[in-house]
Amino acid sequence: MAPSKSTSLDALRDLLRGAGLRCTGPRVAVLQHFQTRRGPLSHGELVEALADREFDAATLYRNLIDLEGAGLVNRVNVGDNVWRFELRDQDTETQSEHPHFVCVECGEITCLDQVRVKLTPAPGSLKSVVNRVSEILLKGQCMRCA
Amino acid sequence: MAPSKSTSLDALRDLLRGAGLRCTGPRVAVLQHFQTRRGPLSHGELVEALADREFDAATLYRNLIDLEGAGLVNRVNVGDNVWRFELRDQDTETQSEHPHFVCVECGEITCLDQVRVKLTPAPGSLKSVVNRVSEILLKGQCMRCA
């Protein structure tokens, strides 16, 4: 019968502790805000969104970095030279195989699970410089922004 | 019998004038430097590379912007929040944008001119979200960092 609020709060608590981070006010607030938000969030947007809580901007910045280091959020760059962060899906363990598509307009990130990318190098071009490709990023315009 | 130096200089002159830009010392120097360089170049790197010419940094910055507006260079973003510019291939009319490879260790950026990327979408996956792919970014580990 526990209210959902405290339930999710406990979940966040476990999430933080499990990641080796202390459970503090700012961090819980950040995670909570991420849960209500779809899509990447910049540091500035986060500061403004939590302005009423009056957390220090540097604290929130470091929180984002820490959460990224703990694997709870991803840091993405949609091409406007501003770091953005998004809650990382905890369910999917391996996400390395499929390419990601980033819309340069709305910044939405799409996992192209079904898309296969085939690289056909000319002799001596790819092999000479590239050892291993770990991530494939496609940038462009999504249908909605077209 | 004209020396190749003056020949290419004339070519650059025509390139600039043809693009509607005045032929000035800084602009010629920028284009010349791009010709000797493989891969994208940041503003800071360009300033340092042409330090002996003692051009103003703001001038070089505006040159990059102007050259981009004239279609002579492309502006790319490899994910480190720094704008980079590369000479645009004038021969290929259809945007044959080559993919870029970024080493996640040393940060070196490589133009994979010869690499062709073929996307084979499963039915209804790519078309539904992606309208147009404008940039392809491959991240991984380069040979030297392996």
Add this chain to the structure above:
DNA sequence: CGCCCACATGCAAACGTATTGCAAGAAGAT
């Protein structure tokens, strides 16, 4: 060939985001 004007340069400064130093404060293990 020289004039003239729009465009380009140089210099300085503003700006926004990213990043760090340090002392005070809080979390959580014992």
Add this chain to the structure above:
DNA sequence: ATCTTCTTGCAATACGTTTGCATGTGGGCG
């Protein structure tokens, strides 16, 4: 309850990007 270590708050710095403005210059035109 205490103590250690991590975190916060505040300030200041670093860095790339961008702009204002006065001066200088390319190149078209007479």
